Amino acid sequence: MELRHLRYFLAVAEERQFTRAAARLHMQQPPLSQQIQELEQELGFALFLRQPRGVELTAPGEAFAEHARGALRMLEQGVTHARRVAQGRVGRVRIALTSSAAFHPLAPAAIRNFRERYPDIAIELSEINAAEIIEMMLQGRVDVAILRKPIGTPAELRFELLAQERMLLVLPLGHALVGKRAISMDALVDEPFIFVRRPGAPGMYADFIRACEARGYTPRVVDEVPRMVTAINLVAAGGGITLVPASMQRYQQESVRYCRIVGDEAFRAPLHLVTRSTTESPAAARFRTTVLTFRNGKGVERR
Known part of the structure; x- marks a missing residue:
């Protein structure tokens, strides 16, 4: 029959x-x-x-x-x-963000815009570090990601700039440098730095470290942590100072101070949309198109 x-x-x-x-x-x-x-x-x-x-x-x-x-x-x-x-109007899209990317207003706004436009596409959201995101995307366990600046860009993945913003120093309350309009690089020679572990955010501090080395010193790193929010919490507890994208200055405002660096135009924190170059699901392709259109409507943000 x-x-x-x-x-x-x-x-x-x-x-x-x-x-x-x-x-x-x-x-x-x-x-x-x-x-x-x-x-x-x-x-x-x-x-x-x-x-x-x-x-x-x-x-x-x-x-x-x-x-x-x-x-x-x-x-x-x-x-x-x-x-x-x-057509990418029904299905599921698995999205991963780094913690610092989640703080940038463009990331939640773009995801909310997509959810409103395509309510029949289920969104699975996870927050992990950049190295884990890249690995999971290569394994096909994540469809799209929003992250900062990876040190490697595998050919299987496509990286598209969504926004850029300046990096800010994070100092504990009472620090001697608090109150300065902008802090010079030379004033940071002996400061104890807390960085996100290199595998987790490998490209975030490269420009800053090179700038320090050009001035004859290497930043004194006293601790490495898995996420930027952890670094800010340690700064609040007096464990050192750190460097974060400007959009994170909404966090722990009562316990730390965010300060500009002299010549900070050299230290930029990009925000990237990452998708697979091939084997992209229709829902993931729809998400990419929607986010890029949303980004273009908002303009590439430079803080």
Whole structure:
């Protein structure tokens, strides 16, 4: 039994006549009669009572028609759903963010915009460090990501700039440098720095470290932590100082002070959208297009 048999049968059942059903199906009447006879032979019972001026459904024919209509209706629904999946309007997108990326207002705003535009796409959101994100994307466990500045850009992944902002020093309350409009690099020679571990945020501090080395010293790193919020918490506890993107200055404002560095235009924290170059799901492709369009509407932010 094939789907065409169901369509032929229902056309005859609704028209109550082979000639009209054949015209509706754009075929000749004899082949249609033959197809119905073959269907009846396969089912093992008569579907129609043949009469001089048409046909009537038998009792089993009535029962079969109900289920045939349901089967075709489910098929149509399945086709419609699959088409929406192919168009990226239904499905699932797995999004990963680094903690510092999550603080940038563009990230939650873009995700919220996507959710409002495509409510039938489920969003799975996770917050992990950049190294884990890259690994999970290469393994196919994450569809898209928003992160800062990875040290490596595998060919399998596509990195697109969403925004840039300056980096700020984070100092504990009472620090001798608090209150200065901008702090010089030379004033940081003996300061104890807390950085996010290099595998977790490998590219974030590269420009700053190179700038220190150009001045004849290497930053004294006293601690390395998995996330920037942890670094800020340690600064608040008096464990040292750190450097973070400007959008994070909303965090721990009562316990730390955020300060600019002289010449801070050299220290920029980019925000990237990361997607797979190939094997991209329709929902992930839709997310990428939506976020880039949203970014263009907002402009690339430079704080």
